Amino acid sequence: MRRLLLVLPLLALVACGDADAPADAPAAPFDASTAPAPPEAALAAIDTVALRAHIAALADDAMGGRGTGTPGEQLAVDYIIEQFRAAGLEGGMPDGSFTQDVPLRSIRVTEASPLTFRPDVGEPASFDFVEDAALGTDTDAASVALDGADLVFVGYGITAPGYDWDDFGDTDVSGKVLVAFVNDPPATAEEPALFQADTLTYNGRWTYKYEEARRRGAKGILLVHTEEMAGYPFGVVADDAFGAHPAGADVPEGALEVRGWISRRAGEALAEMSGSSLDAWMEMAAQRDFAPVELPVVADLTMEVEQTADLVGQNVVAKLPGRSAEGVVFGAHHDHLGTNDELVAAGQDGIYNGAVDNASGVAMMIEIAKAFAAAGQMERTIYFVTFTAEEAGLLGSAYFAQNPPIPLSQMVANVNVDSGNLYGPTEDIVGIGSERSDLRGLLATTAEAEGLTVSPDAAPNQGLFFRSDQLAFARGGVPAVFINTGDRFVGQDADYGQRMRDAYRADRYHQPSDELTDDLSFGGILQQTRVAFRLGYALAASDLAPQWRPSEAFAETRRQSMAD
Structure with missing residues (x-):
């Protein structure tokens, strides 16, 4: 089934039906x-x-x-x-x-430095590619770098008017690297059907979160992986991070320089550097009045990328x-x-x-x-x-x-x-x-x-x-x-x-x-x-x-x- 760090394009599909059939003809009862x-x-x-x-x-x-x-x-x-x-x-x-x-085109990360988080106060922490970071790029560049990139925690990274939910509000995240959880916000006693309760909606999928990050002009997005939220171990997304991954033939509009997953361990360290904890972040992100948090931490990373345009x-x-x-x-x-x-x-x-x-x-x-x-x-x-x-x-x-x-x-x-x-x-x-x-x-x-x-x-x-x-x-x-x-x-x-x-x-x-x-x-x-x-x-x-x-x-x- 679906896997890896690439994007399902949004489909704007309009098909032609039978010209002889009346458009408003009532459908026969299904028996x-x-x-x-x-x-x-x-x-x-x-x-x-x-x-x-x-x-x-x-x-x-x-x-x-x-x-x-x-x-x-x-x-x-x-x-x-x-x-x-x-x-x-x-x-x-x-x-x-x-x-x-x-x-299609093929994207292959051939070399990558550790992903390093540098707080305003305190010691930096580095996380090895694959073990704690499984990342890729939307771009067609041969080299990608985060050099002191600003980080913004955006909760679940969801804007869903149907649920009266907006994790972004008026915050401008263009040029920033977003940090978000996978999955949907949890239902509550007051709203037991919120985001269809325990049924994952499309808003909870990583593909949607990439799409939303592109729409908002972000530089990249890091999804914090937990096995409970994702439904599979981190190794599933990390094992072949250096492999060749097919992508759509065209670079998507708003292409993200870096997008992918970081482990729970890396997420916990990032939250602590920011003066909080991963559990506290989860509690914050579950609130309807959540607002993005600009983190007192920047990120460094370099990736060398082999691109093949004629796959x-x-x-x-x-x-x-x-x-x-x-x-x-x-x-x-x-x-x-x-x-x-x-x-x-x-x-x-x-x-x-x-x-x-x-x-x-x-x-x-x-x-x-x-x-x-x-x-x-x-x-x-x-x-x-x-x-x-x-x-x-x-x-x-x-x-x-x-x-x-x-x-x-x-x-x-x-x-x-x-x-x-x-x-x-x-x-x-x-x-x-x-x-x-x-x-x-x-x-x-x-x-x-x-x-x-x-x-x-x-x-x-x-x-x-x-x-x-x-x-x-x-x-x-x-x-x-x-x-x-x-x-x-x-x-x-x-x-x-x-x-x-x-x-x-x-x-x-x-x-x-x-x-x-x-x-x-x-x-x-x-x-x-x-x-x-x-x-x-x-x-x-x-x-x-x-x-x-x-x-x-x-x-x-x-x-x-x-x-x-």
């Missing part, structure tokens, strides 16, 4: 109980042997970690196209091709034509983190195989494509898209949504499969974001056909809906869901699956150890694949048209898209 069931022959086309074979091929060392724009990605793209062709799919781009080039990633786009131009879009990202050259040079395993994240999702999609091919022609066209550069900030899916093969208004829904359940069978399944639209009811119906119930997201504060590729579709108004692992594991040892999942998150997530090993299980991913297929089939074989809940901001985007 999930009318969803058609797929033929058994189609379900039988999905099997665990094939799922395992696809994951093994994509997570093999020969793929080199499937880094964006690398020979490893090309091998993965070739394999995926071969499997799609074998299943009888056509190229999904308007010219009939299977690939969509995604123009190109590839989205794979395939389709099974239906009887109408409307489409149901399945998505999964095929990229991973590539190779850590420093580890390889030290004689260690430096290939990020990405078996779970996300060879498993691509394997699921290939099997779903086979099932659709066995089911025969649908009413709606089914698209199967594997995205590049998801790990760099959802760049491949953002580009696809900005340059779709059909207008977004003709896309009925997006079903995203990412990091499949390789831990064991469950009694339930989770549809991240399904509660935002009619897809929740449809998912419940299709899950029931597999003997499963739908559980809510067990960790809503981690904001998974904003960390995977369905976000690009949602921001374009397309109802979207991320099919995720359930929480109630079953079997001879019901706790085994939970322990396996916890161990993966602690030791394998975004690590070279994310390999296909004998301790992984395929009963759970088979369940997920069948449910995802049933969900897509219900939409592709009918005229069901899920809509966003009226309270969702995406609903207005959809309305405008359909009207246009």
Whole structure:
């Protein structure tokens, strides 16, 4: 899933709908109980042997970690196209091709000094790059420096009129380096629904905080990482800080010279130098009347940066034509983190195989494509898209949504499969974001056909809906869901699956150890694949048209898209 220090561009997506459809025609009531069931022959086309074979091929060392724009990605793209062709799919781009080039650039920090904080009074403190600072740049410069840069603590760095929240007020932060927490301000007894309580909003994502810093003309932003707030260890953002990271082809407006993460230890030291504490900062930042604090501390840092302007990633786009131009879009990202050259040079395993994240999702999609091919022609066209550069900030899916093969208004829904359940069978399944639209009811119906119930997201504060590729579709108004692992594991040892999942998150997530090993299980991913297929089939074989809940901001985007 999403990772690293790059930015998901803001999508201003307006699509063209059916010119013959009246703009104000009322939507038919959505009745999930009318969803058609797929033929058994189609379900039988999905099997665990094939799922395992696809994951093994994509997570093999020969793929080199499937880094964006690398020979490893090309091998993965070739394999995926071969499997799609074998299943009888056509190229999904308007010219009939299977690939969509995604123009990017590569940013690689080659050398970096420690990040040094110098207080007006007292001794400076330095924090090593990677161990306590994982930083990058928006710019296309070969060298970046903070030389006595002014620091301003801006709380959570959020301006959200809908919540009557403004961490900036009238303070001019142009030319300053912002210091902010990740996540949202916590809900209170007086406002239990503040920022959707324990559900992370987009305002809490690091991508939003970068965007806000750019809008305000800041020189940079340092996000204070705590595992409780971020939902993952600091090592996840720091391990390949010296790696090559894809970014959008164009330097963003208001480009930040320095942006990224500092560890809790560095954040605590900075707060203490400023005459406070990290706990006190958290308490201050949680107040609606918070005002930015100019810190009596300046920052020094130098980074040497290698820039490559002609990096190109590839989205794979395939389709099974239906009887109408409307489409149901399945998505999964095929990229991973590539190779850590420093580890390889030290004689260690430096290939990020990405078996779970996300060879498993691509394997699921290939099997779903086979099932659709066995089911025969649908009413709606089914698209199967594997995205590049998801790990760099959802760049491949953002580009696809900005340059779709059909207008977004003709896309009925997006079903995203990412990091499949390789831990064991469950009694339930989770549809991240399904509660935002009619897809929740449809998912419940299709899950029931597999003997499963739908559980809510067990960790809503981690904001998974904003960390995977369905976000690009949602921001374009397309109802979207991320099919995720359930929480109630079953079997001879019901706790085994939970322990396996916890161990993966602690030791394998975004690590070279994310390999296909004998301790992984395929009963759970088979369940997920069948449910995802049933969900897509219900939409592709009918005229069901899920809509966003009226309270969702995406609903207005959809309305405008359909009207246009």
